[in-house]
Amino acid sequence: MTMTPQIEAFVYHFGEMGSRWGFNRTVGQMYALIVLSEHPLCANDLSEALKISRGNVSMGLKELQSWRLLQEKRVPGDRKEYFTAAGSIWDMAIRVLEERRRREVDPTLSLLRDTLLEKPSNDQEVYAQEKMQEIHDLLELCGGWADELLTMPPSKLKTLMKLGSGMGKVLEFTDKLTLRSPDT
Amino acid sequence: MTMTPQIEAFVYHFGEMGSRWGFNRTVGQMYALIVLSEHPLCANDLSEALKISRGNVSMGLKELQSWRLLQEKRVPGDRKEYFTAAGSIWDMAIRVLEERRRREVDPTLSLLRDTLLEKPSNDQEVYAQEKMQEIHDLLELCGGWADELLTMPPSKLKTLMKLGSGMGKVLEFTDKLTLRSPDT
DNA sequence: CAATAATTTCTGAAAATACAGAACTTGCTG
DNA sequence: CAGCAAGTTCTGTATTTTCAGAAATTATTG
Numbered sequence: 001m002t003m004t005p006q007i008e009a010f011v012y013h014f015g016e017m018g019s020r021w022g023f024n025r026t027v028g029q030m031y032a033l034i035v036l037s038e039h040p041l042c043a044n045d046l047s048e049a050l051k052i053s054r055g056n057v058s059m060g061l062k063e064l065q066s067w068r069l070l071q072e073k074r075v076p077g078d079r080k081e082y083f084t085a086a087g088s089i090w091d092m093a094i095r096v097l098e099e100r101r102r103r104e105v106d107p108t109l110s111l112l113r114d115t116l117l118e119k120p121s122n123d124q125e126v127y128a129q130e131k132m133q134e135i136h137d138l139l140e141l142c143g144g145w146a147d148e149l150l151t152m153p154p155s156k157l158k159t160l161m162k163l164g165s166g167m168g169k170v171l172e173f174t175d176k177l178t179l180r181s182p183d184t
Numbered sequence: 185m186t187m188t189p190q191i192e193a194f195v196y197h198f199g200e201m202g203s204r205w206g207f208n209r210t211v212g213q214m215y216a217l218i219v220l221s222e223h224p225l226c227a228n229d230l231s232e233a234l235k236i237s238r239g240n241v242s243m244g245l246k247e248l249q250s251w252r253l254l255q256e257k258r259v260p261g262d263r264k265e266y267f268t269a270a271g272s273i274w275d276m277a278i279r280v281l282e283e284r285r286r287r288e289v290d291p292t293l294s295l296l297r298d299t300l301l302e303k304p305s306n307d308q309e310v311y312a313q314e315k316m317q318e319i320h321d322l323l324e325l326c327g328g329w330a331d332e333l334l335t336m337p338p339s340k341l342k343t344l345m346k347l348g349s350g351m352g353k354v355l356e357f358t359d360k361l362t363l364r365s366p367d368t
Numbered sequence: 369c370a371a372t373a374a375t376t377t378c379t380g381a382a383a384a385t386a387c388a389g390a391a392c393t394t395g396c397t398g
Numbered sequence: 399c400a401g402c403a404a405g406t407t408c409t410g411t412a413t414t415t416t417c418a419g420a421a422a423t424t425a426t427t428g
Binding site for chain 3: 399400401402403404405406407408409410411412413414415416417418419420421422423424425426427428
């Protein structure tokens with residue numbers, strides 16, 4: 001297991017970005033390398049290629065598995081566990097989206113819901129609750145969209161992909177549509 | 185400046201979440217408090233209410249300003265600077281989205297573009313570049329959508345908001361639409 | 369049921385980050 | 399231009415996070 005300069009550059013870059021995506025540098029590097037590798041990798045490959053300790057690799061693999069980003073591969077006659085990326089790049093994006101919603105958005109939503117059930121006890125809280133309501137609504141909306149993406153059949157996803165930045169056009173049309181037929 | 189338990193709970197929660205959104209705990213707390221406050225706050229208010237040092241508040245305010253999340257208010261006859269949240273909650277979301285794209289997605293895209301210009305020098309790189317191409321396309325697509333959101337007039341945004349989880353339906357319709365008129 | 373290969377968990381050191389408080393700068397006001 | 403209030407930057411400490419390597423555990427094979 002050795003990395004070409006190209007691959008190395010991407011792996012390191014992804015490691016740096018990793019922290020933004022909710023995991024640390026080495027976990028980011030590990031994932032990047034697994035994604036770019038045609039053949040499954042085992043813990044030793046990762047430890048060696050990235051020069052990180054065997055123990056650290058073990059932790060990292062568990063972390064990636066908790067995000068459901070890995071596919072485990074068994075090679076007959078070999079005791080080691082091998083890993084590849086679970087699913088396509090698009091699947092990866094979906095997984096990360098889903099997981100981040102669960103970890104970041106859901107707890108906030110539940111706190112907000114609880115708070116909004118309480119009666120504001122003074123003017124300060126009246127205003128604060130208005131704002132919390134707005135945040136709540138926004139988060140819920142985003143959650144709704146995310147859900148829709150997650151449960152969308154591949155055919156629709158493709159439409160969405162192809163639409164790309166044509167989204168605006170579609171909405172323009174939808175505007176007219178709802179004007180004409182206000183029944184839904 | 186004193187916080188009610190409700191407000192305090194949200195402020196602390198947002199502080200914890202903050203790290204996920206790209207800034208640290210105290211910056212998160214500061215922003216939450218500013219958003220929930222009807223009246224502009226000055227550095228001392230924040231320092232006092234959140235029990236963090238004056239110096240730290242100064243750093244935090246600069247950080248929030250670099251995200252363009254604050255609106256500065258001057259009170260005549262008062263030397264202090266006061267701050268409120270810049271724009272609506274929706275504006276806030278847009279700003280964060282925009283800024284994160286700039287900080288997280290754009291650098292990766294530019295790295296990928298550069299790498300994909302190079303010719304793969306062996307099979308390993310052929311496969312890696314395929315994957316990088318997929319990642320590149322996905323990121324570019326997301327970037328495109330984000331752009332569209334950012335440049336969307338409020339009227340369209342409202343449509344989008346109202347649509348909520350009705351997105352799926354619209355796409356179904358679009359599917360049929362493109363089947364009938366394949367000219368774009 | 370040893371022998372050993374593979375993996376996980378633990379422990380403490382190292383590095384990075386966050387923060388308080390002091391020192392410093394800026395700019396107003398008389 | 400002295401005096402002071404507000405704001406910023408610096409410095410060292412505390413906290414948190416990351417990680418290597420050792421120790422322990424689990425699994426596999428003869």
